[in-house]
Amino acid sequence: MRPSQDLxxxxxxxxxxxxxxxxxAPPLRALPLEGESRxxxxxxxxxxxxxxxxxxxxxxxxxxxxxxxxxxxxxxTPVSDRFVIASGETDRGPWRLTAYRAEVKTSSRNGxxxxxxxxxxxxxxxxxxxxxxxxxxxxxxTHIEEGIxxxxxxxxxxxxxxxxxxxxxxIYGEVSHAVASVEIVxxxxxxxxxxxxxxxxxxxxxRAYFTALVHSDGDIRLVARSANGDVLARKRx
Amino acid sequence: xxxxxxxxxxHDAELTELYERHSLxxxxxxxxxxxxxxxxxxxxxxxFLRTFDRLxxxxxxxxxxxxxxMTILNGVKxxxxxxxxxxxxxRRQAILVGPTHAPSAxxxxxxxxxxxxxxxxxxxxxxLVLRYYEDLSEQDAARSLxxxxxxxxxxxxxxxxxxxxxxxxxxx
Numbered sequence: 001m002r003p004s005q006d007l008x009x010x011x012x013x014x015x016x017x018x019x020x021x022x023x024x025a026p027p028l029r030a031l032p033l034e035g036e037s038r039x040x041x042x043x044x045x046x047x048x049x050x051x052x053x054x055x056x057x058x059x060x061x062x063x064x065x066x067x068x069x070x071x072x073x074x075x076x077t078p079v080s081d082r083f084v085i086a087s088g089e090t091d092r093g094p095w096r097l098t099a100y101r102a103e104v105k106t107s108s109r110n111g112x113x114x115x116x117x118x119x120x121x122x123x124x125x126x127x128x129x130x131x132x133x134x135x136x137x138x139x140x141x142t143h144i145e146e147g148i149x150x151x152x153x154x155x156x157x158x159x160x161x162x163x164x165x166x167x168x169x170x171i172y173g174e175v176s177h178a179v180a181s182v183e184i185v186x187x188x189x190x191x192x193x194x195x196x197x198x199x200x201x202x203x204x205x206x207r208a209y210f211t212a213l214v215h216s217d218g219d220i221r222l223v224a225r226s227a228n229g230d231v232l233a234r235k236r237x
Numbered sequence: 238x239x240x241x242x243x244x245x246x247x248h249d250a251e252l253t254e255l256y257e258r259h260s261l262x263x264x265x266x267x268x269x270x271x272x273x274x275x276x277x278x279x280x281x282x283x284x285f286l287r288t289f290d291r292l293x294x295x296x297x298x299x300x301x302x303x304x305x306x307m308t309i310l311n312g313v314k315x316x317x318x319x320x321x322x323x324x325x326x327x328r329r330q331a332i333l334v335g336p337t338h339a340p341s342a343x344x345x346x347x348x349x350x351x352x353x354x355x356x357x358x359x360x361x362x363x364x365l366v367l368r369y370y371e372d373l374s375e376q377d378a379a380r381s382l383x384x385x386x387x388x389x390x391x392x393x394x395x396x397x398x399x400x401x402x403x404x405x406x407x408x409x
Contacts, residue, residue: 007397008369014350015269015370022268025260026278028285234349236356 095125154233174207187218272355361396
């Protein structure tokens with residue numbers, strides 16, 4: 001895509017490329033189509049990993065999730081030890097952010113159930129309104145397909161909890177192992193570099209993680225960089 | 238038995254065939270509008286159910302794709318309205334398989350453009366999708382969005398201006 005290219009042409013190219021990552025449509029969901037009994041299967045070529053934000057009530061109205069219609073009543077069962085990414089204490093009580101492997105059971109609208117492997121992030125902070133600690137519902141789970149190696153996007157799931165500690169927001173999320181650092185750029189241009197936290201080798205976590213407490217209720221940009229300082233991805237939150 | 242039930246159990250070959258012929262296009266189109274595949278699939282399922290139910294009153298079956306497109310647009314609009322009213326701020330993210338090495342400037346630029354597109358207000362994004370992805374004429378795109386040709390031109394113009402601004406900000 002040449003910079004001199006017309007914006008309309010560039011848009012057309014980007015949209016076609018994105019659309020072509022979808023190579024099949026799911027069967028009609030009400031009932032299986034004639035001669036078909038297979039469950040919904042995802043394209044194994046285009047989108048291999050889907051981040052599914054599962055926890056519903058943790059952040060009250062701000063954090064309610066857009067996917068409740070798709071994943072009706074998912075249940076999350078941890079199947080590994082928890083890796084503590086970060087922990088701390090606010091005026092309202094302690095908090096802890098952990099990552100772990102889980103099985104996520106979902107039900108489609110026609111009652112079919114399926115269990116998928118996932119990596120989940122939990123923010124345990126019992127004092128947050130609506131918080132469900134102890135993982136009856138995870139905050140954010142990334143669906144994984146067994147046996148398929150994928151680095152994922154440089155910046156994956158990101159979560160922002162406003163007024164987490166006084167007027168400071170908690171921001172946390174996942175990055176690929178190619179990311180060596182994440183910068184947070186606030187609206188005024190103030191930049192803070194964060195350290196990436198890698199899990200212990202025995203857990204074989206597919207992603208690394210970052211956390212930050214920032215004084216901002218405005219737009220925040222995340223910039224992921226490689227070890228030699230190259231920008232791998234940018235994302236707004 | 239409703240039309241969609243006949244299609245779903247394979248009793249109505251025409252409906253089954255319509256689904257098979259148009260569903261991939263429909264999911265891709267809805268994905269352009271939502272940027273979220275699961276939501277796109279959900280909207281498309283609902284759109285087919287609604288359009289099948291209207292099929293008996295559809296005099297010209299060639300109009301099916303047009304009806305389906307309009308129903309998808311309405312479904313996506315309703316979805317965003319609902320999400321806004323519920324104060325939803327977290328988005329599902331489809332993580333695409335990417336290269337293990339640092340993305341080239343070209344890949345990065347395309348990623349920025351896609352993300353900037355997702356941040357546009359719904360009608361502006363829909364206008365761009367209809368014009369540049371669906372390749373509809375200004376008249377047809379305007380009809381699909383329920384506006385005039387002048388209104389469509391204004392939407393596209395505002396959307397492109399906003400995209401340019403966002404891309405400049407991202408480069409800073």
